[in-house]
Amino acid sequence: MPTLFKKPREIRNYLRSVKCEGKTIGFVPTMGYLHDGHRKLIRDSKVDNHMTVVSIYVNPLQFGEGEDFQSYPRDLDRDISICEEEGVDVVFAPGDEDMYAEMPSLRVEIPGLTDILEGSFRPGHFNGVCIVLLKFFSILQPDRAYFGEKDYQQLKVVQRLVKDLSLPVEIVPVPTVRDHDGLALSSRNTYLTAEERESALSLYRSFLLAEKFFKEGQRNSELLRETIRNFILQHPHVNGIDYVEIRDENLMPVEEVKEGDRILLAVRIGKTRLIDNWRLGNEEL
Amino acid sequence: MPTLFKKPREIRNYLRSVKCEGKTIGFVPTMGYLHDGHRKLIRDSKVDNHMTVVSIYVNPLQFGEGEDFQSYPRDLDRDISICEEEGVDVVFAPGDEDMYAEMPSLRVEIPGLTDILEGSFRPGHFNGVCIVLLKFFSILQPDRAYFGEKDYQQLKVVQRLVKDLSLPVEIVPVPTVRDHDGLALSSRNTYLTAEERESALSLYRSFLLAEKFFKEGQRNSELLRETIRNFILQHPHVNGIDYVEIRDENLMPVEEVKEGDRILLAVRIGKTRLIDNWRLGNEEL
Numbered sequence: 001m002p003t004l005f006k007k008p009r010e011i012r013n014y015l016r017s018v019k020c021e022g023k024t025i026g027f028v029p030t031m032g033y034l035h036d037g038h039r040k041l042i043r044d045s046k047v048d049n050h051m052t053v054v055s056i057y058v059n060p061l062q063f064g065e066g067e068d069f070q071s072y073p074r075d076l077d078r079d080i081s082i083c084e085e086e087g088v089d090v091v092f093a094p095g096d097e098d099m100y101a102e103m104p105s106l107r108v109e110i111p112g113l114t115d116i117l118e119g120s121f122r123p124g125h126f127n128g129v130c131i132v133l134l135k136f137f138s139i140l141q142p143d144r145a146y147f148g149e150k151d152y153q154q155l156k157v158v159q160r161l162v163k164d165l166s167l168p169v170e171i172v173p174v175p176t177v178r179d180h181d182g183l184a185l186s187s188r189n190t191y192l193t194a195e196e197r198e199s200a201l202s203l204y205r206s207f208l209l210a211e212k213f214f215k216e217g218q219r220n221s222e223l224l225r226e227t228i229r230n231f232i233l234q235h236p237h238v239n240g241i242d243y244v245e246i247r248d249e250n251l252m253p254v255e256e257v258k259e260g261d262r263i264l265l266a267v268r269i270g271k272t273r274l275i276d277n278w279r280l281g282n283e284e285l
Numbered sequence: 286m287p288t289l290f291k292k293p294r295e296i297r298n299y300l301r302s303v304k305c306e307g308k309t310i311g312f313v314p315t316m317g318y319l320h321d322g323h324r325k326l327i328r329d330s331k332v333d334n335h336m337t338v339v340s341i342y343v344n345p346l347q348f349g350e351g352e353d354f355q356s357y358p359r360d361l362d363r364d365i366s367i368c369e370e371e372g373v374d375v376v377f378a379p380g381d382e383d384m385y386a387e388m389p390s391l392r393v394e395i396p397g398l399t400d401i402l403e404g405s406f407r408p409g410h411f412n413g414v415c416i417v418l419l420k421f422f423s424i425l426q427p428d429r430a431y432f433g434e435k436d437y438q439q440l441k442v443v444q445r446l447v448k449d450l451s452l453p454v455e456i457v458p459v460p461t462v463r464d465h466d467g468l469a470l471s472s473r474n475t476y477l478t479a480e481e482r483e484s485a486l487s488l489y490r491s492f493l494l495a496e497k498f499f500k501e502g503q504r505n506s507e508l509l510r511e512t513i514r515n516f517i518l519q520h521p522h523v524n525g526i527d528y529v530e531i532r533d534e535n536l537m538p539v540e541e542v543k544e545g546d547r548i549l550l551a552v553r554i555g556k557t558r559l560i561d562n563w564r565l566g567n568e569e570l
Contacts, residue, residue, distance in 0.1 A: 012453060020305035104449035106395045113390070135451040141426075164389035166420040168297060 002054070002080065002088045008099075008139045011092050015053070015140055023050035027142030027169075029133065032056040032093075033073040033187040034082045037177040041146040042086045044174050048144055053090040054083050055136055060096060061104070062128030073190050092140070104131055110160050113251065117264055118153050118275065121242045126157050133158060137169055145169050150176040150184050152262060152277040156251055176276075178204065184276045191272040199235040200269050206231045207278035210263060214280050219257045221246045232267060242266035242273070246280070287339070287365065287373045293384075293424045296377050300338070300425055308335035312427035312454075314418065317341040317378075318358040318472035319367045322462040326431040327371045329459050333429055339368050340377040340421055342384065347413030358475050377425065389416055395445050398536065402549055403438050403560065406527045411442050418443060422454055430454050435461040435469050437547060437562040441536055461561075463489065469561045476557040484520040485554050491516045492563035495548055499565050504542050506531045517552060527551035527558070531565070 005011035015025060026045030030038050038054075045052040056079050063069035076093060083091050107127050109115065114126035137145070147155045159171050177185045182204030183197065192200055206228040218224060225244045232238055244265040248254050254261055259281030266275045290296035300310060311330030315323050323339075330337040341364050348354035361378060368376050392412050394400065399411035422430070432440045444456050462470045467489030468482065477485055491513040503509060510529045517523055529550040533539050539546055544566030551560045 008451060099451075102448065105397065106393065106446060106449035108391065108393055110391045131450065138450060138452050161391060163387065164391035165416065165423060166293060166384075167423050 002083045002091045004080065004091050004093060006092075006094055006098060008094060008135075011053075011090070012139050012141075015051075015090075018051055019141065024143040025049060025140065026052045027136070027140055027145040028052065028054045028088075029136055029145065029147075030054060030056055030079075031058045031072065031187065032079045033075060033190070034079050035177075035185045035187060035189075037148050037150060037185040039082070039086055040177050041148060041174050042083070042088055044172065045144065045146050046087060048172070051089045052087075053092060053140055053142065054088050055092040055094075055140075057092075057094055057099065057132070059099070059128055059132040061100070061131055062125050064122050064124055067122070068188070068191075071191075073187055092136075099132065099135060106131065108134075108161070110157060110164075113153075113160060114157055116153075116251065117243060117245060117247075118266065121266060126154070129154060129157065130161055133161065134165075137167055142169055144172050146172045146174055148174050148176060150186065150276070152264060153251060182208075184274075186274065188272055188274065192269065196237045196270045196272065199237040200267075200272075200274055202232045202235040202238070203265065203267060203274060203276045206265075207263060207276070211278070211280065211282055214257065221253075221255050221257050224257060224263075228263065228265065232265075237270050239268040239270060242268065287368045287376045289365065289376050289378060291377075291379055291383065293379060293420075296338075296375065297424050297426075300336075300375075303336055304426065309428040310334060310425065311337045312421070312425055312430040313337065313339045313373075314421055314430065314432075315339060315341055315364075316343045316357065316472065317364045318360060318475070319364050320462075320470045320472060320474075322433050322435060322470040324367070324371055325462050326433060326459050327368070327373055329457065330429065330431050331372060333457070336374045337372075338375040338377060338425055338427065339373050340379075340425075342377075342379055342417070344384070344413055344417040345381060346385070346389070346416055347410050349407050349409055352407070353473070353476075356476075358472055377421075384417070384420060391416065393419075393446070395442060395449075398438075398445060399442055401438075401536065402528060402530060402532075403551065406551060411439070414439060414442065415446055418446065419450075422452055427454050429457050431457045431459055433459050433461060435471065435561070437549060438536060467493075469559075471559065473557055473559065477554065481522045481555045481557065484522040485552075485557075485559055487517045487520040487523070488550065488552060488559060488561045491550075492548060492561070496563070496565060496567055499542065506538075506540050506542050509542060509548070513548065513550065517550075522555050524553040524555060527553065 026049030028041045028045055058072050108130040119126050155173050162171055210224050210228055228244050246257055246261055246263050248261050261280045262277050264277040311334030313326045313330055343357050345354055393415040404411050440458050447456055495509050495513055513529050531542055531546055531548050533546050546565045547562050549562040
């Protein structure tokens with residue numbers, strides 16, 4: 001069984017003594033309802049570090065009004081079982097009263113990065129992400145922290161946060177884990193009906209289509225984006241596309257697409273908002 | 286002699302091993318050109334902690350355009366001598382290339398706190414203060430950090446920063462140190478000519494005047510502020526008053542003044558901008 005902590009002060013003291021024994025700490029921040037994507041993060045951490053800490057906390061500060069904070073799936077017992085299966089050493093599952101005894105009035109932004117894409121559709125989202133991560137980093141003092149490329153913009157925000165504040169933690173990106181049919185794993189997939197899930201596959205398939213055109217020589221960003229949009233919109237239950245963008249690896253806009261650029265999109269299927277992204281020039285295909 | 290470090294990585298590793306020996310670290314952040322106010326911070330730290338670290342770094346990020354970053358007084362050898370006299374264990378004097386290999390694009394603000402008073406006259410100032418302190422805290426991992434009440438708003442910003450991000454450092458406020466004639470010590474006092482220095486005493490004397498009226502029963506904030514403004518403006522070389530405010534201890538505006546409220550002001554004397562503040566109901570008088 002992993003050791004379960006709920007109190008920041010207790011886990012801080014515990015990990016401080018662990019670090020003084022010369023052990024490295026790998027940190028996997030999650031909002032729980034763990035899936036195989038989380039398992040991959042945990043496995044990578046276990047390879048790199050002496051000790052792996054998983055946080056399970058649905059952070060209210062990164063949800064906007066009208067978003068799914070209340071309905072976000074939660075099952076701590078199941079999560080702890082999965083952590084046990086994966087050999088996680090420590091689970092940190094604080095309550096809101098531990099993390100936000102008082103709501104922070106401080107705000108963090110990275111102009112040009114937290115206000116684009118997800119940030120423009122979810123104002124305040126990355127502020128919440130940055131603040132909870134600064135708290136976790138401060139409480140846990142990990143040597144490495146693991147982030148899925150599924151949330152590509154989040155990864156970029158965290159890398160910039162760590163660099164700009166000289167935080168002593170290495171951010172390790174982990175490739176997106178997809179289901180057998182290509183759907184990117186996400187705790188929010190549980191919201192989808194079977195029919196909606198079928199339509200959600202259009203995200204992955206639109207990437208394959210764009211990748212095919214790219215390999216055939218298509219370099220026009222606008223044209224590739226239109227192809228993706230049109231393909232996705234053909235599917236039932238698609239309630240709207242928040243954005244389909246192609247950006248360079250630092251999320252700067254591109255006109256002429258090149259290998260390594262990313263397609264990023266957010267699509268509403270039924271009542272569920274899904275995000276996904278794809279690196280063009282994917283060698284696995 | 287204190288041990289001198291210039292490289293963040295080296296001092297981080299050194300202090301990490303110190304902490305693992307169970308020793309506590311007190312941190313005194315300074316921009317150098319040390320005076321008796323700094324000595325007081327150092328002495329307080331030495332009483333509370335096993336080891337005292339003084340940083341000496343003129344942080345470019347907290348200066349605005351047209352401010353005195355270039356002319357700010359610097360004398361590292363003299364500062365190190367003072368640190369030696371005071372028994373400082375470690376001096377951290379990084380270069381700009383160590384602190385800002387790349388300029389941060391991240392921005393920190395605390396609405397209602399970083400955008401008032403100094404923040405409204407020095408836009409970006411507290412962003413620079415917060416970022417450099419987050420870097421220092423991350424590099425040094427101090428148990429306690431010492432801040433003079435002379436920069437009262439800065440103290441409040443730092444306390445909020447630490448609380449909102451759950452940083453494991455105790456912020457220790459240290460009362461303002463004044464010269465024999467009442468002038469609050471500041472490295473910027475070196476800018477003043479003898480005549481200007483005489484006029485600068487009007488800041489302290491205006492506090493004494495307000496304190497006298499307060500003790501006599503005057504509770505009207507607007508009236509006390511007018512008294513202070515008029516008194517200061519009578520003096521030669523006074524080039525303008527940026528603000529005279531009376532706030533509660535959390536810097537919220539007050540109409541009816543009570544004990545513990547603070548007078549805060551910023552005054553330009555010749556080319557020098559001075560700030561000072563005063564706690565009403567001062568028991569020493």
